[in-house]
Amino acid sequence: MSRTRRTALAAAVLLAGAGTALAVVPTAAADPTLRLTTVAVPDRNTDLDLGAPGPSAGDAQVFADDLQRDGRTIGTSTGSCTIATLSESRLVVACTATLTLPNGQITTQGVADEDPSQGPTGFTWAVTGGTGRYAGADGEVVGTFRPGTDVVDLEVRLR
Secondary structure, three states: OOHHHHHHHHHHHHOOOOOOOEEEOOOOOOOOEEEEEEEEEHHHHHEOOOOOOOOOOOEEEEEEEEEOOOEEEEEEEEEEEEEEOOOOOOEEEEEEEEEEEEEEEEEEEEEEEOOOOOOEEEEEEEEEEEHHHHOOOOOEEEEOOOOOOEEEEEEEEEE
């Protein structure tokens, strides 16, 4: 799989990046902001060539990556991205991901749209729900890709 596609699929769904700020829902308002890092785990990432041979619409990546805080794994980011459109000038992926943290889960979904020649820069996705401490969560996730890496800095803004 090409680095651009890998980055778009994986990083777009990794939903946990170095320097990630995670605000908490009102039930956890006393909690401090969490700073998280995504760590890609290659043997837990699977590329599915479901469309035309090679990268094409319909292909997907399924992943389960580590979430770390201060170098210690505290959870996972698990999900998938499916290529909706791919051309020389545009790559669009639709993604869902669940952040599993010690006190619950946060579910997210959205679209990442990029120029493959430029590489990914960022995305804004919806927070669609949660469990445990994050039950009833809504808001948005803003992800910023670190150039030349598969690392995404995230800010999860819960309302």
